[in-house]
Amino acid sequence: MTLHDLPDQFESFGDARKQGFIAVKDLKDQGKKVVGNFCTYTPVELFLAAGAVSVGLCAFSDETIPEAEKVLPGNMCPLIKASYGFAVTDKCPYMYFSDLIVGETTCDGKKKMYELLSDFKNVHVMQLPQTQKDEASRALWYSEVLRLKERVEEEFGVTIAEDDIKRAIRLKNEERELLKEFYELSRAVPPPMTGAEQLKVLYGSQFKFDIEEKNKELRETIDKLKAEAAVGAEKVPASSKRILITGCPLAGVTEKIVAAIEESGGVVVGYENCIGIKPNELLVDEEAEPYRAIADRYLQIGCSVMTPNDNRMALLSRLVKDFKVDGVVEMTLQACHTYAVETAAVRCLMQKGNVPFISVETDYSTSDAAQLKTRLGAFIEMIS
Template identity: 50%
Template sequence: MENKLNLPANFEGYPEMRKKGFLNMKAQKDMGKKVVGMFCSFVPVELIHAAGLIPVGLCAFTDEPIPAAEAHLPKNLCPLIKASYGFALTDTCPYFFFSDLVVGETTCDGKKKMFELMNEIKPTYVMQLPHSRDKDALAFWKGQIISFKEKLEEFFGITITEDAIRDAIRRKNRERTVMREFLELGKLDPAPLSGYEMGTRIDAGSFSFDLTERCNVVEARTAEVKAEWEANHGESGTRPRLLVTGCPNTGVRDKVIKAVEEMGADVVAFDTCNGIREKVELVDETNPDVYEALAIKYLNINCSVMSPNQSRLDYIAKMIDEYHIDGVIEIVLQSCHTFDVEAHFVKRMVTQEKGVPYLNIETDYSQSDSGQINTRLAAFLETIEK
């Protein structure tokens, strides 16, 4: 087994890309552009694009601001929530600083209540996300989407036309398709690139604020990887092919994904919100009711905050087949109750229905457990060695 990650020569890591984005955003702000900060893939970003505003993700992935956040928030809250709030509180995230309005959503209890505190730092609008997918929930969620549009119009003193929304839907659908095609490179066997690179590119892409440019960069890389693979690929290898599922993994990518790939596995598939989860379903461009079209798409995102959430299990099962998965690693951020509880069903489906080994890793953004995680990852690979 090879123990080095194979990254392209000009590869830039997530922190570098994030930093580059600061200057980019400052330039946009200097030109008078307005910015909406957001936390979650449930927010219908099409409305922000349609309004000519710049959306930026504010989810935080390092543990530096966590001690500051713990002055206000309980210790046993997920690191993503604490870090995001900590950056806001200490005013150390330029993207939060540049945001004119912050939009939150009632996905999990921790975030929902944290937004009340955040609202004292910066105007924070919260979308009320229902947690089921029946017709009442859909009608309510559609209402929430319309209210959010009206909030944007009122807050920024603008009008968002349906034509502009339609256009934004098309552009965003194209972006989803481009990102999905890139992530589906993982279906190739042997794996054509590292999961570390895939994840980094998907995450860091969000710091390029021009949708078209973002698509072009990733599309070019997809074509390049495909061509290279077709010309040079060998036999289906002995490296185990892994699917990563669970919580957003950006903050633990080095500790888990990079680590397991350096041990000789390939992470080829991501059932995560920074993976393919939000990209599998497009917004229906033919629906005459744009708000309903948006509501349907967003309500179908397979996050564990939904109850019940059978569609996530079905999708993981499908991915196991399509990506030739040898093992599933579920990453649960500490105190993320919905993913932690749902892990019971995931483990049962993966091991009993699919007969595939499963490893659950509960962790946070600190480095204190990296030794233990390494042992688990190595042992997991030993159990699935081909």
């Protein structure tokens, strides 16, 4: 097994979203139900237990934003505008083939966009608490999980048996454990992969719909990387500055952040973002009552919509140490107010730990790519 075996494995995940367009159509042709979702707070175990396929709908391209801006404000978050644009133009096969779309009230912009989306799509909105600190919030989220279960059963004409939900929990926990084992390989110095390669797997794994086959492929990817490390293969210079990325969801056009870092002598060793570490750190308790366990697990995700957001701060502190981070880069999307405001708390946290920190704001255009490379290049040089 040699290093040149690895790119194909990474490309399998890198191409998963495009290949998934055909795969999801094939699944629909076979009579499978498809549930589209926007957020890591969505308890996908319910869809798996109902025999349905779950797929992420957030868009990371500016292709349809002009169409969205015919309805939505121009100064709105690009993720919201892109997601609505792909829905209203039917340019996203995942959106097109979704029998049910599940949203959550993570921000004011998204929940108002769901109202517009429901005019032409079948939408279910989960009412997310704004804090993780009290029993009332815990009770509300538990009731929302049960309400979603009932909606799924009604929509798809099924009854989710206890064995079905327990099996779904086991499979998703296995996937999370494999993804965690995968990204924690980059705790090594030097890491066994670039940040771009790591992101391909983390993002692409969302678009592999056979979870057992996906878990098998993740296992193979991990084993290949471990085998290469065992014989001393290195593809990242040991001198590369180790960067952790945090902030808004990162994929598609925003991969320009990763490129700017890695073309400037850095290497991204971890992504705290929604598409990276944050949604995979916590497991569902397999011994507890299933729906209570699902609700409790999802509610503890450390997103900036939570107040206070202690869980994000605790996770960031641990990741900085575990991944031997030289610097932290926060990426915020324009008009994402919760992450923009929370930048002050993250900066303060990093200052207390003497960890170099920079926050950059961007959107889904490529017009700022050169400026980002200049700023992030200077940041890498500063910590060298």
